Structure formats: structure tokens, C-alpha cells
Amino acid sequence: MQYTDSTDIKEQNQILTKQRPIRILHVVGGMNRGGVETWLMHVLRHIDRDRFEIDFLVHTTKPCPYDEEVRSLGSRIIPCLAPSQPRLYARNFQRIIKEYAPYDIVHSHVHHFSGYVLRLAKEAGVPIRIAHSHNDTSSLETKAGLYRRLYLALTKWWIARYATIGLAASRLAAASLFGSAWERERRYQILYCGVDLAPFRQSVDRVSVRAELGIPTDAFVIGHVGRFEAQKNHLFLLEIAATIAQKQPNMRLLLVGDGVLRPQIEQKAIEMGLDKYVIFAGLRADVSRLMLGAMDTFVLPSLYEGLGLVLIEAQAAGLPCVFSDVVPAEADFIESLVQRISLSQSASAWCEAVLTTKKAQSLITQTQAYQLLEQSSFTIHNSLKQLEALYLEPYFNEVKHKN
Structure with a gap:
């Protein structure tokens, strides 16, 4: 997604000069040295931090390898505990959103559990809600027992209902979380997680x-x-x-x-x-x-x-x-x-x-x-360019709607 119309670019720049930075809450298990977290660190290091403020909601209080650098770059690590206890997790999540509000975007990377996260984000009034699929777990799902299948069906339904954008690391990852017909919906698309080369x-x-x-x-x-x-x-x-x-x-x-x-x-x-x-x-x-x-x-x-x-x-x-x-x-x-x-x-x-x-x-x-x-789509610069566009378009539409 790129902006080529000069009028649109001018309007976007005018909005950005009037508005505070766009605030994004990424949801991950913890900022460990995994593929997803490393990509998020590439994003944090290279994104314009005057235009985008990024925080990380994590499911642990244990120190993680990237925590110190995250804080040194001006972002916060915010523990939200008890993901296995839905009611307690919901209270923790709602408290965090109120305490650190406002967030314009909740960007969730916790696969099926993103459905519950985005439902809570919708209830908290967050306008842009992103489910990001980083894995193809379809082979595991075929072996799931009854209760696991019910959980998967519910969380996928929540994603379909509450995600305003769905991103995936590959076509297989997209089908795994958004269904085999994901290409029919404009809100679902591929975003290659770029590498800092x-x-x-x-x-x-x-x-x-x-x-x-x-x-x-x-x-x-x-x-x-x-x-x-x-x-x-x-x-x-x-x-x-x-x-x-x-x-x-x-x-x-x-x-x-x-x-x-x-x-x-x-x-x-x-x-x-x-x-x-x-x-x-x-x-x-x-x-x-x-x-x-x-x-x-x-x-x-x-x-x-x-x-x-x-x-x-x-x-x-x-x-x-x-x-x-x-x-x-x-x-x-x-x-x-x-x-x-x-x-x-x-x-x-x-x-x-x-x-x-x-x-x-x-x-x-x-x-x-x-x-x-x-020269590929796998550089952090190309990945970040696409990500910023994905953040900006619905944000501008939201601002224009309010005005």
C-alpha cells in the first residue's frame, strides 16, 4: 500500500503536524530473541519515533533480553498477566488501556489468542486492531482435541469480527489464522517481516x-x-x-x-x-x-x-x-x-x-x-514502509471521520 496522490500526501502531512504521535501497543509474550521480537526491534530502531510511539504489552514479569533496549529507545514494557485466566486477564488489560491511554492501534502477535486481545481492545475503544499471523499451525490444529478445537474456532471468530486489519508473514500463515478464503477480504494481506541487512x-x-x-x-x-x-x-x-x-x-x-x-x-x-x-x-x-x-x-x-x-x-x-x-x-x-x-x-x-x-x-x-x-521485500526498510502505510491509512480515516 503506497500513497502516490500528492493531495493525499499533503493532507496527511497537515494532519500529522496537528496531531500527537500515533500510539501503538504491540502484544507479545515477552521481548525475547525470537523471530517476531527481533523484527519488532528492527521496527522500533528504524521507525520515526517522533511520529509513532510504540509500547509493548507482555505476558510475563520476567526480564527478557530486549527489555533494556526497548526502554532506552523510549518505549515501555507493560506486563499484562494471567492470559490463561480470561476474566483476570481482561481486568488487567482494561486497567492498562485506561492507565496508558490513549492507544490508536493495538497490534497483536500472539496468534489465536489475538482474537481475545482484539475483542478486549474493541471493548476498550481502540479504533485500529491488528491480528498478525507469524506461523502456520494448521498441522497442529488437525491433531487438536475437542476443547482445543472449540478454543480455535472461537478465537478465529473473534479475529474475523474484531480485527480491522489482518497481517501474515506468508500465504500459509495467512490461511492458518484467517482461513483459506483470506484473499477475498481487503483487510487481510501479506507483510514480510524485514531483516536489517x-x-x-x-x-x-x-x-x-x-x-x-x-x-x-x-x-x-x-x-x-x-x-x-x-x-x-x-x-x-x-x-x-x-x-x-x-x-x-x-x-x-x-x-x-x-x-x-x-x-x-x-x-x-x-x-x-x-x-x-x-x-x-x-x-x-x-x-x-x-x-x-x-x-x-x-x-x-x-x-x-x-x-x-x-x-x-x-x-x-x-x-x-x-x-x-x-x-x-x-x-x-x-x-x-x-x-x-x-x-x-x-x-x-x-x-x-x-x-x-x-x-x-x-x-x-x-x-x-x-x-x-x-533489493527484495525482505529488507527492514521495505517492510517498515509497508507497515507505516498500514498504520497511517486507517488512522487518517479515523481522524477525518472525527473532524
Whole structure:
């Protein structure tokens, strides 16, 4: 969505000079180093903070990695607890809206629960309400029990009723939350969560990066970035690594991230005799540096994804990528770097696919990959331009209606 009419632009600028900044409340579980939260940080860093004021409503009181930077940029972290207790959550939400009012936009990123959030936002008088789908959970929904199916049906109905805008990270993510006929409604559209590509322009000393991580300079390093949750399929990743280690003894598996399943995965690695092969790097703020300096290949055997934004970053780093065929097609940006494989295939089949990337001669340099992505819809600048337009159009219509 772009504004090309000069009269419209002039009118918008006049309204902006008369009005206070547009106030937006993003709803997330917590400001952790996940894909959604990292994109929101890119937005916060690059958006015009004189025109847009952003706060974050979170479902935890525990400190999260991005909290300090959020506050340093002038935004607030506002806990709203008890999402599993609807009445208590509603009271907390209503209190927050009254205390920090007014908000022009509530932008919710908590998938199905967004239905309840936007219902409460409507009741609180927030005029613009956005449901944002970042995942394709359709495979999980087919396995849901009776009560879960009732919950899903209700929350989807609330989204259809109370969302004034519906955004999705991919076509599959859109269908997952808004239904298979989502394209028939103008309020539903795709918004690619852009990456800040600037770090991928930097020169990185591979020897020093690997030395920091205890990785031999001649090791073949398989990289993975993701939360330690069932979705990311770390157990299968260990099976793949074990198979590769039998054929490539100098292999290393570099796991970047944290999560509730990390202790289980660490223990499993020991039981499988992989402890000398697997490096648990934890949460890192320098993912681009690790991709450029430590990794040779990127592997993502996820059970489901909304887009797999980390694959865009891996392609920006010029890494060959082997990933599950459930990942949305939009992630296949540089075809010479990507290889899909079914999760029904064995660890041995995945092993062969990964080892093929080691033997194959790259058809594209990292610089060329970066330059291609710089012209794509996946940059933070293009993503932010679309997002600002989505915020502004209904806001201007609301202001004009009041006037």
C-alpha cells in the first residue's frame, strides 16, 4: 500500500503536524530473541519515533533480553498477566488501556489468542486492531482435541469480527489464522517481516570467530538458530548430526538460541555421544557474525514455520540452506542456496543433502547474495514502509471521520 496522490500526501502531512504521535501497543509474550521480537526491534530502531510511539504489552514479569533496549529507545514494557485466566486477564488489560491511554492501534502477535486481545481492545475503544499471523499451525490444529478445537474456532471468530486489519508473514500463515478464503477480504494481506541487512555487509574474521567458540578452523560447521521448542525439531537435528559425524569426523553442530527444551537437548547430545560435536552458543546478539564467521551450512528441520525469517538471514550470509518442505515457499529467495527435503525422509537422507552442500561449488558469492536480498521485500526498510502505510491509512480515516 503506497500513497502516490500528492493531495493525499499533503493532507496527511497537515494532519500529522496537528496531531500527537500515533500510539501503538504491540502484544507479545515477552521481548525475547525470537523471530517476531527481533523484527519488532528492527521496527522500533528504524521507525520515526517522533511520529509513532510504540509500547509493548507482555505476558510475563520476567526480564527478557530486549527489555533494556526497548526502554532506552523510549518505549515501555507493560506486563499484562494471567492470559490463561480470561476474566483476570481482561481486568488487567482494561486497567492498562485506561492507565496508558490513549492507544490508536493495538497490534497483536500472539496468534489465536489475538482474537481475545482484539475483542478486549474493541471493548476498550481502540479504533485500529491488528491480528498478525507469524506461523502456520494448521498441522497442529488437525491433531487438536475437542476443547482445543472449540478454543480455535472461537478465537478465529473473534479475529474475523474484531480485527480491522489482518497481517501474515506468508500465504500459509495467512490461511492458518484467517482461513483459506483470506484473499477475498481487503483487510487481510501479506507483510514480510524485514531483516536489517546492514550487519551482513561487515567483514568477519572466520579464524577468530571460530576460536571464540572452540571450533577448529578446518571443521565443517552446520548452523541452526532457533528457540529450543518442539517446533524447531532439535531431536531430529541431533539424529542428522550423528549421521554426519560418522562420515565427516570434523563436523560441528552450532546451535544458537535458548528455550525450555535446551536441558533435554543437551542431555540427549551427551547420551548420543555428540557432546564433543555440538556447541550450545545460547542467546546471541551477533547472529549475523556467527553465520558469516562460523557456519558453512544452515539446517532448519522445523515441524512448521510462518516464514522462517532466519532462512532469509542465512541466505544473506551466503550459506547453503537445507530445510523442511513445510517452510513457506516465500523463504526460497536465492534458489542456488536452498534445498528442501521432506520430514518423512530419514536422518541419512538429510545427512546426504547436507554433505552435498559441502561438496558443491557455490554458484553465488556472499556479496552477490546480500545484494540480491537488498533489493527484495525482505529488507527492514521495505517492510517498515509497508507497515507505516498500514498504520497511517486507517488512522487518517479515523481522524477525518472525527473532524
